Amino acid sequence: xxxxxxxxxxxxxxxxxxxxxxxxxxxxxxxxxxxxxxxxxxxxxxxxxxxxxxxxxxxxxxxxxxxxxxxxxxxxxxxxxxxxxxxxxxxxxxxxxxxxxxxxxxxxxxxxxxxxxxxxxxxxxxxxxxxxxxxxxxxxxxxxxxxxxxxxxxxxxxxxxxxxxxxxxxxxxxxxxxxxxxxxxxxxxxxxxxxxxxxxxxxxxxxxxxxxx
Ligand code: URA
Ligand code: SF4
Numbered sequence: 094x095x096x097x098x099x100x101x102x103x104x105x106x107x108x109x110x111x112x113x114x115x116x117x118x119x120x121x122x123x124x125x126x127x128x129x130x131x132x133x134x135x136x137x138x139x140x141x142x143x144x145x146x147x148x149x150x151x152x153x154x155x156x157x158x159x160x161x162x163x164x165x166x167x168x169x170x171x172x173x174x175x176x177x178x179x180x181x182x183x184x185x186x187x188x189x190x191x192x193x194x195x196x197x198x199x200x201x202x203x204x205x206x207x208x209x210x211x212x213x214x215x216x217x218x219x220x221x222x223x224x225x226x227x228x229x230x231x232x233x234x235x236x237x238x239x240x241x242x243x244x245x246x247x248x249x250x251x252x253x254x255x256x257x258x259x260x261x262x263x264x265x266x267x268x269x270x271x272x273x274x275x276x277x278x279x280x281x282x283x284x285x286x287x288x289x290x291x292x293x294x295x296x297x298x299x300x301x302x303x304x305x306x
Contacts, residue, residue, distance in 0.1 A: 100216035124216035126192035136187025145185045145230040149239040156193035169279035177301035189243040214243045237278025256300040276300035
């Protein structure tokens with residue numbers, strides 16, 4: 094019997110590609126986050142996408158709909174991709190953590206995002222690794238610090254390294270040569286105050302343009 098300390102690995106199917114992974118993920122008990130979430134949210138997009146974008150975790154809307162980036166942050170991402178000349182339907186979108194982590198506000202009505210901790214991120218990594226292996230993209234883009242640190246190491250600083258082409262760690266390299274790039278999370282654009290918002294959005298677009306080229 095698998096136990097939570099082992100993380101997600103024990104729940105991954107042996108074969109069957111993305112379809113089998115997507116079917117299996119909701120049964121994952123690799124960490125405690127499955128308990129309060131509505132469902133696991135797996136990645137979405139073409140199985141042979143040249144570009145894979147990884148965010149942090151599903152948000153409130155994604156948790157209820159079962160699809161990544163379909164809430165407010167997803168709309169910012171859509172606009173940024175369009176401005177960078179990248180077609181969203183040609184991109185594979187996913188998250189480093191597949192279940193929504195949240196806390197309730199004092200009245201118990203709204204569900205407020207909580208950042209997944211290192212243990213949860215590490216527990217969930219096998220799903221992301223499997224997606225990267227199956228899709229075999231040319232470039233993996235990490236949206237925000239949680240996603241970037243999950244794969245590039247806890248010392249990684251998005252503020253310092255954003256917008257630069259990096260090399261994906263060997264264990265994910267496989268037979269295709271793959272590059273990585275880190276940028277801010279689209280929700281950071283939503284969190285910035287009015288005067289800063291345009292600049293934050295433009296910064297995200299500028300980083301994504303590095304990939305489009
Ligand atoms: N933020 C993320 O990181 N991922 C989503 O799917 C939605 C919001
Ligand atoms: Fe499994 Fe990831 Fe969900 Fe934790 S967050 S239960 S590791 S799918």
